[in-house]
Amino acid sequence: MNAIADPVAALLETAAQAARAAAADLARAPRPVKDLALREAARALRAAAPAVLAANEADVAAAPGLSAAFRDRLALTPARIEAMARGLEEVAELPDPAGRVLSEWTRPNGLVIRRIAQPIGVIGMIFESRPNVAADAAALCLKSGNAVILRGGRESLQSVAAIHAAMAAGLRAAGLPEACVQVAPTADRGFVGAMLRAAGLIDLIIPRGGKGLVTRVMEEARVPVLAHAEGLCHTYVHAAADPAMARAILANAKMRRTGVCGATETLLIDAAVAPSLLPLLVADLAALGCDFRADAAARVLCPGLPAATEADFATEWLDGILSVAVVEGVPAALAHIRRFGSEHTEAIVTEDAAAATEFLNGLDSAVGLWNASTQFCDGGEFGFGAEIGIATGRLHARGPVGLEQLCTYRYHVIGSGQVRP
Amino acid sequence: MNAIADPVAALLETAAQAARAAAADLARAPRPVKDLALREAARALRAAAPAVLAANEADVAAAPGLSAAFRDRLALTPARIEAMARGLEEVAELPDPAGRVLSEWTRPNGLVIRRIAQPIGVIGMIFESRPNVAADAAALCLKSGNAVILRGGRESLQSVAAIHAAMAAGLRAAGLPEACVQVAPTADRGFVGAMLRAAGLIDLIIPRGGKGLVTRVMEEARVPVLAHAEGLCHTYVHAAADPAMARAILANAKMRRTGVCGATETLLIDAAVAPSLLPLLVADLAALGCDFRADAAARVLCPGLPAATEADFATEWLDGILSVAVVEGVPAALAHIRRFGSEHTEAIVTEDAAAATEFLNGLDSAVGLWNASTQFCDGGEFGFGAEIGIATGRLHARGPVGLEQLCTYRYHVIGSGQVRP
Incomplete structure (x- = not known):
């Protein structure tokens, strides 16, 4: 598949490659730098509240046929923006999940084996109308050392863009690459499909929304998915x-x-x-x-x-x-x-x-x-501080997906010249 | 898709449903019962050594154009059968990974939250010529409380069937359902495809073999996969x-x-x-x-x-x-x-x-x-006792996949009447 044949896939590839490079920088960033980015993003979000509200009003006005429930999910208020900003600060207070030594043991031959928590890499976040998901997901991915590509609902494009601008300001203030947190560069519906097919470019897809969205993602994704389609x-x-x-x-x-x-x-x-x-x-x-x-x-x-x-x-x-x-x-x-x-x-x-x-x-x-x-x-009720979703699959994570669950692990093996008999 | 339209998929569905029911029994079995099944399987394998060797000779004879390397992977000897039997006994010695309390904490409202290791469920094992993979995979799945459907290479069908008979004898001796360990009920090539599409029936696919096999599995599977395509x-x-x-x-x-x-x-x-x-x-x-x-x-x-x-x-x-x-x-x-x-x-x-x-x-x-x-x-070198494969993906498990990695987890939350404000 090349850029001429599928320009949307090419846009995704460009975004994902930038995210991969940014994730490598972010994975090396010490905790205070990540926390600074979160606090500066909170500050930028509060400062930009009038712009965010205006963008949100434009989103609401552009979709006149909304149900009351949909409008409630989409609409932002000063209180909701303050809650988002506080959410960013709360994630900054949480421990850094990456780099933790999960277990360590010594083999009879003297090899020391450490299992170490590591960010997953590049997360694709696909969500529907609630713009605050953008801030929550960006904060949890940033803190856990993952880059994220946010693809919100078509009705919330301007709201998400305004929230994303605050996240970008926080990243800049901390000297981290802005590509750590990206929004989909196109509203084309094909972008979601390109994300779902992006094995090797995106490491994990997290869908948040109704059963229709989540089921579609689970059925079509070639990339691992953490989600629940329903909570019966x-x-x-x-x-x-x-x-x-x-x-x-x-x-x-x-x-x-x-x-x-x-x-x-x-x-x-x-x-x-x-x-x-x-x-x-x-x-x-x-x-x-x-x-x-x-x-x-x-x-x-x-x-x-x-x-x-x-x-x-x-x-x-x-x-x-x-x-x-x-x-x-x-x-x-x-x-x-x-x-x-x-x-x-x-x-x-x-x-x-x-x-x-x-x-x-x-x-x-x-x-x-x-x-x-x-x-x-x-x-929140489990004490994770925040969650990016709840998973009902059987691999990797079940139940609330918080900072710990946004990490994978790797092994470091420390020797002194051991060779295998 | 119904049985008339796709008889191979119907065979897979029948096997997987039997595996699901057996896995529920196996998940409740205490460790001594699982260990008894493994030790009795080892005994049955040793007793059946002549039959296993005869089946293996028939496999080798039925494929005259084999390369020396392929023949070496396929061929069994009395020493290799003894090693398989010892492997079953070694897995019996390992701790039970299921039911471990992975962490436990108490919330300010008094709720006690426990994260508990749990078998994944139904594993689909797809492998190539080495018949001993059948014994290793069956032992690790049984000990971790997972049911497994084994689909070996077409060249090793009779060898795998003879090894499977010993596993079935061990399960019977311990009073566990034979459907805990099954072999593919057909040599039809379409059975692999049916396994890969069996989301909801099979919880995890583990392929073991050459890059061609593993890459095909990774590309086609609709079920989560743990594997590595190559070790460069x-x-x-x-x-x-x-x-x-x-x-x-x-x-x-x-x-x-x-x-x-x-x-x-x-x-x-x-x-x-x-x-x-x-x-x-x-x-x-x-x-x-x-x-x-x-x-x-x-x-x-x-x-x-x-x-x-x-x-x-x-x-x-x-x-x-x-x-x-x-x-x-x-x-x-x-x-x-x-x-x-x-x-x-x-x-x-x-x-x-x-x-x-x-x-x-x-x-x-x-x-x-x-x-x-x-x-x-x-x-083995990590101290896991045995492994069912090595994973290079980023979700669930990385590196050697042993008993612990064949478990997922769930939460138990113990309250005293708490309601959420």
Whole structure:
């Protein structure tokens, strides 16, 4: 494939080669230089707030048919810009994940072997409407020593460009190459495809957005991908659940925010406790505005609930709707989760430690919780400071992807002239 | 795609689903059960040695046009069968990598977060002529709690089937599902393609074989791959090298075994020391039967050497041939390695710690050695006991892939009713 045949791929290649060279410089940069870049970027972002807001208003004005939810994700405010700037400063406070000696041992022949954390290299970040993803992703990549190419949604182009200008100012102030953080040089849709095919140029793709975007990326990418396509999370209220705790956890897990990937989409309630507890849980959630899709056993106990189809149990609602199934025991709960779940996050509520252990060990999910809300599954709540996404694949990283997960490792082997027999 | 349209894909789907169910049982099996299966498999393999040898003779006889090297890889002997059996027992002695608590911390809200090692799931092993790969891969997958589907070369079908029978006997003796270790149910070439496309059915593909096989797998796979396509390894003899150490290391790194991926293919010798040392290095290696491809500066010092082309520096010889280039300083050595290397394994020979650090930190390779032979890069030498391959990608694992690297992780979060504010 050459530049004449595919100019968009040529643009990607140029950007990725500049990113590779910049990543080599960044990987050698000591922590204070990276932190300076982040703090100076925060300062530049605050100083540029009027310009960023103007760019964002232009983006919003250019897309008049937006839904209210889409407009909410796209729109920036002074408070959101300040939150982005603070986010950059918070990443500066986090420890440097690169260069850590992950383990070290000495072989009988005297060779000392060290496993050392190292930046992955060049990250391709593909996201949709939320412009703040640009700042978060740039900060985490910069701190972990990775170069990043940001490709935001077409609706947020001017907003992302304005945020990127602040990142570039921070890099310049710290004497780091601006190519450490780049935005896609074209709005051409083919650029995403070029990123996905860029094996050898881009080391990792991280998509952030709706299931359609993420699924497309997972299906087409020739480059490794860290992501989750959906978070079809379950809360299982076990026979030995504390009723008050179950009510508090389920209300939070379902209704605190319904649009996040860690929101519970399905309640599994044990048959042993459903007659007494399900009506209370339904009343709690209904009072918060939740609707229901319930299986036959649940509808016997709560006759007013709409009937659930199989497809409902396979649906990530991302809304005030809860699927409800009555199950008998931990194995049945696990079987339901294996059949319908997305290996993201599931919780059990129980006072029975043996049941909790059986449930947690039987899960294939990235995150299993005992007596806590499924909405705790993100990087901030894990203490990572920030996350670039949440992964449900089985290689490299599972669950929240923070600074540590943006590193790979290499080995250094220290000898004194050893040769192999 | 349905069974009528693609019967080979249907066979793969059936095998992979059986593997998935078996992996769930295996993941729950305690260590003594897995170790019993390995020891009983070793016993069965020893008892079946005559049958394995007969099957292997039939394989060799069925492919009369084999090269001597190919025949050597394919042919089994009583000693090789004993080595396989001992290998199974050695894996039984290794610690169980699954279930380890990799880290644990407590959040300010009281949530206890544990990161726990977990088997990856279903591994697809695609290999060429060496039948012992079947036993090694089966043992490592079994011990780490992964199910495996083995697809060996067409020339080794009967040998692999005979080895597999011993593994199945071990699994039966331990009460584990035989589907934990399967061989491809068809010799149809399309089965490899079906494995590579089996996203969701197979979690990880590990190819072992020549560059052609591995490159095809990397290019076509829709499933994550751990592998290296080539090991174009460099030894850099620095200006401050101890001459005697440099001679011993280079002779070992190049000539101990020339066909292994950790063999040095290119000597980079510093201009400061080349006039005195290069003639000695060349004489040593020539006495061991090595041939050379040398750049202009090296040929000034050793006029008899054949000239190297650019393509020679990009060639993994896997034979008694050494490319030679004279470089000036660590940055020039690193630049040569970045241009021509495969990010596998490189060594520096020097008494200068600052130069060694500069070299090791500047490498992008999975393994960097200081004052030791590049042939130390495999799992046995790292103390992993055994390896299923060596990886040069940037995700999940780099360098030798042993039991630990055959695990992913998940999180268990232990609460006491926490809800998210």
